[in-house]
Amino acid sequence: MLRGLFLSLSRNRTLRQFMETSRYAAGLTSRFIAGNTLEAGMAVCRQLSGRGILTALDHLGENVATEAEAAAASGEIVQALQAIERAGTQATVAIKLTQFGLDLGDEVCRRNLRPVFAQARQMGTRVEIDMESTAYTERTLAIVKQMHAEFGCVRAVLQAYLYRTETDVAELNRLGVPIRLCKGAYQEPADLAFPAKADVDTNFVKLMETLLREGTQPAIASHDERILVRALAYARELKLDPERYEFQMLYGIRRQWQQRLVEEGQRVRLYVPYGKAWYPYFMRRLAERPANVVFLATNLLEN
Ligand SMILES: Cc1cc2nc3c(=O)[nH]c(=O)nc-3n(C[C@H](O)[C@H](O)[C@H](O)COP(=O)(O)OP(=O)(O)OC[C@H]3O[C@@H](n4cnc5c(N)ncnc54)[C@H](O)[C@@H]3O)c2cc1C
Structure with missing residues (x-):
């Protein structure tokens, strides 16, 4: 129930505006978000790199409303890639297609993607295209396949909670497209996604x-311990x-599992x-583990 509540609040524009401009924002978000600026994101990437951890740098943003915002997002990611190249860290970039104008049309989105893919290919790194809600699955996968054909340096994301994912895995494996497999973070109807968590985990x-x-x-x-243990055992097998x-x-x-x-x-x-x-990213993290609210509230009071 709490998961549903946080996910519906994550789409509330008034609350989003209020929260993102609050003076308590940094205190609230620092556990999950590197900071407001590219410099803050890069500082975390460099620190992780020193501990032998690779990174996927994500400039937060989704569902932009104008072509100017979509073009600006594209420019930001090119700058992020250039910063990665200067720092010499092994980082990819993670993006969302609605940040690149998918709500304004596929062509707007593709136009904004090409400079990012050209920069990533030239550097020998990858663009990871996050998967958003099922309103976008089909169009996202079509664009993933096109970017794979044009540039090659893409990674798709598939969500284990969707019934269709088994077919999508087979299709992308056949095309040689790298996949990031996650459980899925959005609110989806029972005719598209497994409603029971146990079924999502099994899938x-x-x-x-x-x-x-085969991938x-x-x-x-x-972050599911049983999944991590099974992955290690199967890879060994x-x-x-x-x-x-x-x-x-x-x-x-x-963090302990990362290091282990x-x-x-x-x-x-x-x-x-x-x-x-x-705000939307942060609310999805609360939805995954409502107990985070207690942890964050304690942090805020302490600060
Ligand atoms: C690298 C990465 C990229 C992702 N990209 C996408 C994407 O593109 N599209 C998409 O829909 N989803 C994405 N997700 C989110 C994913 O779909 C899940 O919602 C999220 O990872 C929780 O699932 P879990 O596999 O960790 O397992 P769960 O069974 O949810 O969690 C297992 C355990 O991990 C810990 N944990 C999990 N989540 C949290 C949290 N928020 N705070 C604190 N502890 C937690 C808890 O100890 C929990 O018991 C991504 C996740 C990761 C790790």
Whole structure:
């Protein structure tokens, strides 16, 4: 019930405006968000790099309303890529297509994506296209396939809570598109997504095993201990070289596991968000674990 409440609040524009301009914002968000600026995001990437952790830098933003905002988002990500190149860190960038103007049309979105992909390809890194709600799944995958054909340096994201994902995994594996597998963070109807968490978890394990066997550089994106243990055991069973897959986690979550995996010689990449448009991302993190509210409230009072 609380999950649903946080997810519906995450779409409330008035609350978003209020929260993102609040003077308490930084105190509230610092556990999950690197800071407001690219410099803050890069500082976290450099620090993680020193601990042997790879990163996916995410300039926060989604559902922009004008072409000017979409073009500005594209420019920001090109700058982020240039900062990554200057720092010499092994980082990808993670983006959302609604940040690039998907609500304004596929062509607007593709136009804004091309400079980002051109920059990433020239640097030998990758653009990870996050998956948003099912309102966008089909169009997102069409654009992923097109960027894969034009530039090659894309990673798709698929969500284990959707019934369709098994088919999408097979199709993207056939095309050689790298996939980040996650459980899924949006509110979806029962005719599109498994309503019970136990079924989502079972489907995740099944798809993860397919990806480890047949995928191209798959990323296992989860903080679920049972999933991490199973992934390690299955990769060992298959005698997979750890260079052929990676674990991904979100900044601020399960720090001990991040370190443990690195010490075991596994590739670990942290998703590092930065920027002022933090509210929807932050509310999805509360929805995943409502107990975070208690933790954040204590932090705020202490500060
Ligand atoms: C790198 C990365 C990228 C992602 N990209 C996308 C995307 O593009 N699209 C999308 O829909 N979703 C995305 N997600 C979110 C994902 O779909 C899940 O909502 C989220 O990861 C929680 O699922 P879980 O696998 O960690 O398992 P869960 O079963 O939800 O959690 C397992 C355990 O992990 C810890 N944990 C999980 N979430 C939190 C939290 N917020 N705060 C504190 N502890 C927590 C808790 O200890 C919990 O018991 C991404 C997740 C990761 C790690």
